[in-house]
Amino acid sequence: MKQAGSKNIFSYQYRLKRLRRDSNKWALLTLIILFLIALPVISIGVKLFSGPGETWGHIVDNLLFDYIGNSFFLIFACGAIVLLLGVSAAWLVARFEFPLREQMEWLLILPLAIPGYIVAYAYAGVFDYGGTFQLILESLGLEFIRIDIMNRWGLAFVLGISLFPYVYVSSRAFFLNQANSLMEASEMLGVGQLKTFFRLMLPMARPAIVAGLILVLMEVLNDYGAAKYYGVNTFTTGIFRSWFSLEEPETAVYLSALLIVIVFSLILLEKFQRRHVRFNSSRNNNDRIFRKKVSKRKQLVIFLIVLFPVLLGFLIPVAQLIYWATLTYGKVFDFSFLALSLQSFGIAFLTAFVTVIFALTLIFFSKWSRLSFVRNVSKLGVLGYAIPGAVIAIGIMIPTISIDKWLIGVIDYLFDFNVGLILTGTLVALIYAYVVRFLAVAYNPIESTALKVSNAIPDSSKMLGVGNLKTFFKVEFPLIRTGIASAFILVFIDVLKELPLTLILKPFHVSTLAVKAYEYASDEMVMEAAIPSLFIIITVMLPVIILNRQLIK
């Protein structure tokens, strides 16, 4: 009897019966949302079958090597820079007491407030002929020295100093949470700080550091504005070139597919390096962090080391931008600029709202689905963050154009009435693309706060006769409010900074601060780009400071 029971209940027919029983609307909705999120990548995949454009061979012969070489150069060079700056700063603020330490802790995050392309414009100005750097050298009588930054080394430097906070944040969290007892144990054994750092902490912190590093590398591959300005050919600039200059979307699709392969290899590499590591996230909050007190002179040295990346990544570029802004504000700052800023904020606000809703639906619908595979695949929805903006834009153009053409055809046939383009070149397509790209940004903070709420809480609500949706609004929503708020702010920030995707998909009557800054810079009016850039920086800075605490947790 027992054997008979267990023998056939996992047969195909039985599974099908249970599948029918367990399929509810939530499972279906989850799959629909996932499909929408995956659509750009799917459409690129499908488009691959229709073959590359006629210049594909030309690109392979003349440019592909350059794209691959530069992209990998950037991966390694930026990787080295962010590791050096990020890990050392994190270690120092986590382990040592020195003057202004608390201020430095959040100042080190601020470079994230400046988009990479804006840092690139600012440094081009700093090292330019007649730029700040040269004026300083001239006053020292050293005018023969000239640093040329507009090359791939310069690009790696610029992206590195603007992205190192990702590594700083993730490794500092590790050093603060995990390091205390380990450090003490090590010191009890009489091992010095430096030796402990290299022998013990660095290998232990590797997963946390690499997690931050992967984020940096994705941003590096996503960059368009800085690479374009510095004249470095990368995959992303190549996608723009083949799409717009060569007018071959098919070729752009092939480049996009290659770029996706690179990105996913990086992700797999990260998973691989973490395969043996179990993340021990338990942290005793009562654990006080004991920072080492060192001599005044050493404190000064530490302070200077920590100040260095802040100086490079934030203070210098902002100073340069402010200087330019004083020269050009009369020309740039007018009513239409204010209108543009409001538009930019409006788009970011709307997108943040929509993205948070998508993240919530993905998290909760999959939870309410009774199918375990739906719950498992729902996590794939966050992979959009790994895909460069230009690639997502192309992946969205392809289906929206065909849907629109189909709609126009159908409606014209049925009603002899021209509806025009409903999706393509409208805010709908743009916000859709933002959602695909930034879903993870909203998903992660919401999920991590939701995980802190015991399952028993919503379960008890259900046992009291209350359905899923009402349970969400009455019980879960109030308990995960903070996660939702950080999700909202983080998406808002990212949308405000986003460039490549916006450039391709923005409707023509709207613009954003980022696009405006890019347009000025590409029209050889880089000084005029300072005002929109500063607007972005100021808007992004406020929540970054506020979120500082959440970011670290």
Next chain:
Amino acid sequence: MHMLEIQSLTKSFDKGKSFALKNVSFHLNEGDVCALVGESGSGKTTLVRLIAGLETPDEGVIKLNGEEVSSVRNFVSPEKRKVGLVFQEYALFPHMTLFKNVLYGISKQKNKKQRAQEVLDLVGLGEMKDRYPHQLSGGQQQRVALARALAPNPSLLILDEPFSNLDAMLRMQLRNEIFEIVKTTGVTAIFVTHDTQDALAVADEILILQGGELIQKDEAANLYTKPNSIYVASLFGNTIQLSQDLQSAFECPLNPACSHAIRNENFAINEECEHVTHARVIKRTFLGNDTQLLLKLDSGQQLAVLTKDRNVADRIKIGFNSKDVLEFNH
């Protein structure tokens, strides 16, 4: 018609490689208070979640009041089952007062405020209704959770490990209180516990789960006197298996087709019994109430027994009576 009827319920979390619950069948009548006993991993939480509708079964049927709520074809969502569940960690809504917590499940009823007050009074917390959960002690939270589950008049109430988070003194007190409350309301109830003392104290009937299988369901007294396996016997007190060697040592030949055991407390030292042998005490361990003696029987086997007598001589006579021998059919 049974209040709760379960037929060959089976659940696996890894597609059949192992079973959290295997072929479990039983039923409860209206007003029954039963205890579900098992070690962790025995499947009792899975069984409870299946009844509540928080999991779906791979095979089998669950009927509540004659209606099929879970089967391979049908599934009634938890909010429609009228099952009350008190979670191990209480799961009170932290952002609501006690009153709001209790009101939560009855917001559509007419006399909801009156009812909420009533159940809070029942658990003795009517005065504290405007407090928040974090302002209460563990025992108080437990009682609020009970009141909240009782408020909508569930047809079945399940308490999942209700006493496990409490210290020993409080546990005894609360056990009695909650038992009284449950009895007062007359609700059909299932207590889930890993502690046989809890089970004996509160339940009319006890279900024993082991490795996902229901191995015995009976009244408390019967489980003690007529356990159907040595596992069940050992749950209710120290038991020694009577191997062939021991049987011959005590000159007590038993049916070789069955296995046998005897409770530690049924051994008699230096008294007249049906089956006796002589032994030497080789070690004494003082355990407070009892003293554990490690004996070496004259026939050579070693045997550990408990005794109240601390001053047993080194050389003793030990034995038992046939009526105390437990016989199992496998």
Next chain:
Amino acid sequence: MRKLLFAITLVVLSACKNEKNNDQAQENKEQVVNVYTHRHYASDQLLFKRFEEETGIKVNVINANADELIQKMNIEGAQSPADVLITVDAGRLTRAKDQDLLQAVESDILNNTIASHLKDPDNYWFGLTKRARVIVYAKDRVDSTALSTYEDLATENWKGKVLIRSSENIYNQSLLASLIVNNGEEGAREWSKNMVSNMARSPKGNDRDQVKAVVAGEGDLAIVNTYYIGNMLNSDSPEEVKAAKAVGLFFPNQEGRGAHINVSGAGVARYAPNKDNAVKFIEFLISEEAQEVLTNSNFEYPVNEAVEPSDLLKGWGDFKEDTLELSKLGEFNKKAVLIFDETGWK
């Protein structure tokens, strides 16, 4: 039930349709012209306003990169609201024409005012302003008598001394296209190859950066647009003014075909809903009044010969311009891009 739903949908949609027609009727009452333009200069805003005042036709402007505008018109197809497309080079206009996005215009004013090489032979587009691509040189290091032609820059004389921006740039693409027409594909490839080996540094930055690099001594001369020199001389940044003043400006190929020029131009969109207004608009832009504004505030050469170039431009002297039909630039644009890639011009 289904039928009912369908009927309702039908009614709603036809209601929408009527509304749409009403909208259009209203639009017809208010005269408009929808302009897709790559130019976003303060002077243009001023001109649009004047046009509105003089004609009562409202100008709706959509600003974007020419490539994006062409993509947009392609996608919109027959639904496109665009009346006029304005770009900053002839190549893009030719591309728009080839993609059937423009239409021919018969206007005596346009035909008589604009020299034939500055417009499309079939009247699909018309030049509005001219820019010359010239050589600037470090006054202290280069004797202007040593300069002659674009071709000369590719000779051994200038090894490691030439500064020029990347091939991504449309002005360079058009320059190479003109060389393809004048010297043949092989000649152009040879030129591009030799230019790459003469470069003082790998191409980077924009035209202004090339001027600054000459002054900084990275190279001795650079190829840039006249328009940018004008802008630098009037820059907010004192350093830019200083740099622009430190270089000399040389019009190449004066003994031969003349200096390479390009135009910023306009065409009427294929599906223009307001074609008449579009023609009026372009006619206005080449009127003497408008051309004065363009040359004086934006340092471009007028296409209307009745208008004198601004004083600044006159200061650089008269020059002979290459009268190659600019439509050829578009024709050979893609070829130029491919040659750049093949010869390693970044």
